[in-house]
Amino acid sequence: MMLEDFKIQWFPGHMTKAKRMMESQIKLVDVVVEMLDARIPRSSTNPMLQDILGSKPKVIALNKIDMADKAQTDVWLEKIKHSGLPVCKIDCAPGKGVKQLISAVQLAAKPVIDKWLKKGVRNRPVRVMIVGIPNVGKSTLINRLVGKNKVMAADKPGVTRGQQWVTIAKGLELLDTPGVLWPKFDDPSVGFALAVTGAIKEDVFDREQAVELLLDLLIRKYPQDLQNKYAVSLEQGDDVNAVMAKIAVARGCLKSGGQLDIDKVVQLVLRDFRAGRLGRFTIDEP
Secondary structure, eight states, rough: OOOOOOOOOOOOHHHHHHHHHHHHHHOEEEEEEEEEETSSSSTTTTTHHHHTTTTTOOOHHHHHHHHGGGGHHHHHHHHHHTOOOEEEEEEEEETTTTHHHHHHHHHHHHHHHHHHHTTTTOOOOOOEEEETTTTSSSHHHHHHHHHSSSHHHHHHSTOSOOOEEEEEEETTTEEEEOOOOOOOOOSSHHHHHHHHHHHGGGGGGOOHHHHHHHHHHHHHHHHHHHHHHHHHOOOOTHHHHHHHHHHHHTTTOOOOOOOOOOOHHHHHHHHHTTTSSSSSOSSSSS
């Protein structure tokens, strides 16, 4: 399986509606927070958003840092900073970096607030739109900011369907938007990255092909983590099929008669990777 052969085309109807809603509500927004997955900062950047957002002040929130390669995350942070955008690394499930993100949003909103003050407008909350791909953590961030589950969140793409303003302390009003993808992934590596991290529903891509590509990447970049997790020994020259067979034997993924159950291996590896149980990996290189 070659990466060039991995193709996805996915654009559910509610995403078309969400894009239109974002375009209509952007006029109400003062600052935009774009959430990126720290494992795939490039692939989780939506190319459609720039046209929608225009010149609105933007802050990048690099989420899921606990699952990403720390050294790679540091390089990505510097790269984003050099592009001129304020960026914060966060892990919004336990709340890491959320205070710093709030400070960054308030700083980005300062020119807007200064204009209000000149016009005599005081105590108006800063309105923030949170945008990002499905399953990147938008609703979890809002739940963390609000302090209770006002927004439905789940570890699967496509949960947040409607849009809603959520008023919180610190003079901020947040707009949570459904995750929006773009209709075609011209770069196969982007489709692959979105698939294995859980941004795309599994019924629109070949899971076995995705796991083969993922294991190929891990064998090359993070072999020790793979060996430690599954208690297997990787020999020089082992290809993906050999590694999948070793994992199947080590984890008892066997059918009657001792035949390898590759479907179970695929499910196991995909689940472990998405949950961060394989280690801290970054797919997109800076």
